Amino acid sequence: MPNLKALRKRIATVRSTQQITRAMKMVAAAKLRRAQEAAERARPYAAKLAEMFEAVAAGVEPDTHPLLARREERRIDLVVVSSDRGLCGGYNSNLFRHLAKFVRERAGQELGLVVVGRKGFEYYRRRGTSIVSQQVGILTTPPATMAAALAAEVAGRFEREETDAVYLAYNRFRSAISQTPGVVPLLPVAPPAADERPVDYIFEPPRLELLGRLVPRYLEALVTQALLEAIASEHAARMTAMGNATTNATDMIGALTLSMNRARQATITKELMEVVGGAEALKG
């Protein structure tokens, strides 16, 4: 027979945990909304920059800019955007599982990881994967600042030929209930196909110099968009996980309350029986 007092204590524990998970869910929901808005606001800039890049880069040869240079992919860098904190369901593990597949497919290549987020760092350090660098504070650093640092780092490595290609892995934001891990190529930057009817632009400064300025900024914008999406995904994943935890706690409290009442009932019945039994015995 479960002890009444222990059950009561257990219920109190679950209830206080539930209060925490419920609060975390609400906080994540509010942050998710803000993150979505930020991603939404940043989208036009990225889209226009891509258009401009296309206008300038359309039809240029890949060897005109170091970041466009295509080499045989013997060494690749992978930028992994994970979270600093847990309690976000499968957010990190889904990404790592997806990446394990990506890495298996490229078994012959030397892999270097640029890790964003403490979870990713701990995971890959444990597994002994070669980590080039790591960053924390995805939720506290302005995304544009972090993106600039990341873009500069991988661009530097690519230009020094320490890596032949750079990929970016993060959780894509599909909706508040669906985030899917994905890997996108980052470097070399793919020059767009030449336009059918090219617009006769005046370039100031000359085209190649302009391209030289545009490419790093374009790279930065790509990373920024990915970070913004990853942030939204993290909040969404945490919201879902904490929502589930809250529901589970409710179920658990229900089950525990039931067994507590049963135990209480049993105690009362037993005591009654004893009283009745005692009275019967006295009547003798």
Place this chain on the structure above:
Amino acid sequence: MAEVLRLRVYTRERQLVDQDVREVTAPGVYGEIGVLPDHAALVTTLEPGVLSYKDTAGAVASVQVTGGFAEVRDNVMTVLADAGAAAAG
């Protein structure tokens, strides 16, 4: 001949300007660039400075930019500022 051109100014965080204007003056690499309606297609980098424009009513407004890029095409001027803020006046 078009009377006005569309000016769109974006920063990484948000859109600053989206309106019809008569004239734009931007800090280009080789000095100030004046853009009027029906300007030739142009892509340029911007230096840090003030981008000013005259709206359809003739009032002048300006935006601070810290550098960036600008494209003019089909009477639309798109400015991508690295960072920017609406300046007074």
